[in-house]
Amino acid sequence: MPIGLWHFRLGHPSHQRMLIMKQCYSYLSSDSTFICNTCHLAKQRKLSFSLSHSHASKPFELLHMDIWGLCSATSMNGHKYFLTIIDDNMRYTWVFLMVYKAKTRSHITNFIAEIENQFSTSVKTI
Secondary structure, X not given: OOHHHHHHHHOOOOHHHHHHHHHHOOOOOOOOOOOOHHHHXXXXXXXXXXXXXXXXXXXXXXXXXXXXXXXXXXXXXXXXXXXXXXXXXXXXEEEEEEOOHHHHHHHHHHHHHHHHHHHOOOOOEO
């Protein structure tokens, strides 16, 4: 049976488990220096945000922004990064897909200009 099938059936056996299995199946091999990137990424946890008691009294008074990426899998159009903008008052969310992280500044500038022109207001705090 190929090693890949063992990997699939057992989930992801540790190096110690592979050594035990090798006693029964001499054709198995195990590398103690191998580091599985998938396991490492799967174990990462994002810390939760602390609770906030602030709430903007008007739309676009306070905007929250977050840049996420580099994605391990790109979108069909090659996007690897995401810019998320959330209005604190309405909780409305805008998501901008980006091929390059360097586009963040232009997206923010254009977004603020659009808000100011369309709603005749200015963004107070980011």
